[in-house]
Amino acid sequence: MARVTGRLSIFAGTGALVPHVVEAAQAAGYKVQLLALAPREAVAGVKMITADLDNPLGIIWSLNVFRTTHIVMAGGIHLPDKARQGLIRFANGNAAPSEIMADTPVGDAALAALGKVLKKMTGASLMGVHELSPELLAPEGSVAGPVCADPTAALFALQTARAIGALDIGQAAVVSGGRIIAVEDIGGTDALIERVAALRVRELTGTDTVPLVLAKAMQPQQAGFVDLPAxxxxxxANCAAAGITIIAVEAGRSLVLQREALMAAADELGVSVIGLRIDNG
Known part of the structure; x- marks a missing residue:
């Protein structure tokens, strides 16, 4: 990426992606500030403020004071219902709940609506993490661990994840063969994996002959600057502990973080990671 002179505000959730994005942005020439949407450690040399979702006008003020030219959302972002409803009202001009259309996005897609409002009110451009770090995008084929022995189940798992994404529920699903075991909800991917682990303890799923597959896919209505599956x-490690032996991600539309460490972990724990393409229509 050619060096730039922009000023980048990163809406920062949880996880290891945020410091990577900061490093990539600084290497590209951006001045950076973090607007923390969740408690996290400070990043050396970077201004960090708490983004109070109950005060969206305060967020806009912070963006304008920094003279933000670009906005990125990075890391796990889990919004409680109160904050989510506040964002929906703000994105709809502070309309009363009774005035908001029934088909207005209320799940993760609400973040996309917020992004469009921020762009309108600040003039900043919206960027995806993959635009700063294209090397994070999942390739097609084997990514890590043993070669996937059951790509058919992996593809079904991805299609299932895409289907629940179309309902604006989540980005992930777990299947066993042609059977849907569990899907991601407001609790996120880690909670999904924990539920699958509990089902295995009860011997309700998971056999030596039919592997459990976790899949993560981008929601079909999702804007590219919002929280790509990662x-x-x-x-x-969580999948291995839960007895999930295959992870399928959408090639070119999801992120693989800490690639070298992930490959080492997948080899050690015997978890196959595969990138597949699915119909984006």
Whole structure:
């Protein structure tokens, strides 16, 4: 990427992606500030403020004071219902709940609506993490660990994840063969994996012959600057502990973090990671 002179505000959630994005942005020439949407450690040399979602006008003030030219959202962002409803009202001109259309996005897609409002009110451009770090995008084919022995189940898992994404529920699903075991909800991917682990303890799923597959896919209505599906070493470790032996991600539309460490973990724990393309229509 050619060096730039822009000023980048990063809406920062949880996880290891945020410091990586900061480093990539600084290497590209951006001045950076963090607007923390969740408690996290400070990043050396970078201004960090708490983004109070109950005060969206305060967020806009922070963006304008920094003279923000670009906005990125990075890391896990889990919004409680109160904050989510506040964002929906703000994105709809502070309309009363009764005035908001029934088909207005209320799940993760609400973040996309917020982004469009921020762009309108600040003039800043919206960027995806992959625009700063294209090397994080999942490739097609085997990514890590043993070669996937059951790509058919992996593809079904991705299609399932895409289907729940179309309902604005989540980005992930777990299947066993052609059976849907569990899907991601407001609790996030880690909570999904924990539920699958509990089902295995009860011997309701998971056999030696039919592997469990975790899949993460981009929501079809999702804007590219919002929270692309991502996996990292912790995802691999959590899946291994839960008895999930295959992780399928959408090639070119999801992020693989800490690639070298993830490959080492997948080899050690025997978890296959595969990138597949699915119909984006």
């Amino acid at each position: 996996i990292g070493t912790q995802t691999v």
